[in-house]
Amino acid sequence: MKPLTCFVCCFFILSMSPLLSQTNYDESKVPSFEVPDPLMTFKGKKIKTVKKWEKTRRPELFHFFENNVYGKIPKTLKIDSYTILEQDDNAFNGKAKRKQVELSFKNNGKTLRYTILLYLPKNKVKAPVFLGYNFYGNHTITEDKAVFISSAWANNNESFGIENNTLTEVSRGKRTNRWAVEKILDAGYGLATIYYGEVDPDKNDFTDGIHSLLYQQDQNHPKPDEWGSIAAWSWGMVRAVDYFEKDPDIDASKVIAFGHSRLGKTSLWAGVMDKRFAGVISNDSGCGGAAMSKRKFGETLAVINDRFPHWFCDNFNEYNENEEALPVDQHQLLALIAPRPLYVASAQEDQWADPRGEFLSAHYATQVYHLYDKEGIETMEMPKVNEPIHNTVSYHIRTGKHDVTDYDWENYIKWANAYVK
Known part of the structure; x- marks a missing residue:
């Protein structure tokens, strides 16, 4: 949600916020951090099979996101x-x-x-x-x-x-x-x-x-x-x-769950909550969606929880300016959609949503898809603009800003034809 295109706020007012004035758009300033392993349980046990993933690891990851990020339904x-x-x-x-x-x-x-x-x-x-x-x-x-x-x-x-x-x-x-x-x-x-x-x-x-x-x-x-x-x-x-x-x-x-921006966060969580969704699309979903929180690039947890305190559960505030304490990151949310097809998309000018962080989430989630013999984002090198990677886990970054375009839809339809069966 780049400030210039966010529909509920004014960039010129928000840019006066101390939190926003510290926003990082420099890749060299991304802090070093350990990427939480989606196939390692909280107790340190390595997951090697689909059965163990579905019986042990997936439930514990799901419950963490449910209780500490999005909130459980009573x-x-x-x-x-x-x-x-x-x-x-x-x-x-x-x-x-x-x-x-x-x-x-x-x-x-x-x-x-x-x-x-x-x-x-x-x-x-x-x-x-x-x-x-x-x-x-x-x-x-x-x-x-x-x-x-x-x-x-x-x-x-x-x-x-x-x-x-x-x-x-x-x-x-x-x-x-x-x-x-x-x-x-x-x-x-x-x-x-x-x-x-x-x-x-x-x-x-x-x-x-x-x-x-x-x-x-x-x-x-x-x-x-x-x-x-x-x-x-x-x-x-x-x-x-x-x-x-x-x-x-x-x-x-x-039925394919689609969402843009905050509604891209929504489509991801809906796809995690209910396995009936045959595929999931995240379009420019950014912080709290597909982008990795620990990168602290563009919109951060402190900013999003301050501006939109109603989006997530109150427990999520514990990690404001404290992303390093998170035992999970958003690639593990994406992994919870496996083995169903997933498409993550970014826009070149939408640095607020951290396109690289969205891409890396799709990459790091791919190892869970491998358990199911599915292909995803197999490289850490981002594709060129307007050159999509289409697999069970797909990704593209297109020219332009925080929006949904015909280019996006053309790729979603092509992907759905190939992978949503």
Whole structure:
């Protein structure tokens, strides 16, 4: 999340912060550190087989990330009901079936609803699907006038015409550049997207999203080891898969979790939480996503926890300016997705998200994929810009800034065709 492109803050104000003024963009100033071995247990035992990985090492890594980074979900909460609000079998210039499906959840006398916008290839039965959140409402990803405008809270954005935290018609189609819907449909895939603010508004307030449905009596904030917003958004993606298993037009065994920036962190954690995701894509996810924390390059744990205290669980604050104390790093998070296909992508101008740290995470995670006889990022030498490495674990760095482009989607589709089976 490069400051110039972050939608909730102003670079000129944040650059006055002592933490940000110390931001390192010099590779020679990256501290030396030991890369935690994903195949060495916390007790020092080497993992050599898939069985030991799945029985011993994977669970202990998962529980560390769950209790100390993203936060655990207090209890199970399934879909109470779903409603197809609208559908059209001749959408998107006749190429797609469009559905708008509302999922409802009830607990503690409260109800939460969010809407999935689906575009599915018109002439395909049981379509595979890319699932990802959007930042400003389902109506922003398309010019389609039939797509509903969410009434959920939104961050103000003058260029999108968003004032008083309210989404309006002015912002329709403002993010079509990030969603290559036609390319996705032409390749035989569907696209499912959700406005993330309907699951949990992106602000430091745990009273108005999904959290409050799972509070104990007199609780108004998650416990130190309980879920922050990233885990809440990940939960929403998992529940969407529950719905896909009921939809005859979707191949629920081929759902690919996609996310950009903070929602790339989200797609990674969703892919770790639920093995039903057939593949996972992290686009410019940076700190707390694919980038290695111990490098202290670009955005750091102290900065992200200070600016966005609601994203992670409170226990994660223990490692602010104390990354060396972390017994794990983000390559081990990526390893938890094995043996399922994983794509990590970076942008050349997005130094805030530490492209090299993202690349190295994919490289160091690869040794776990080797247990399953899968190939990944086999070298520590970064590829040239716009020269992707495609394996079960894939990586590219493209020209440009913190964004999602047609180039990204073209590579994700090519990778999915080859590895998501």
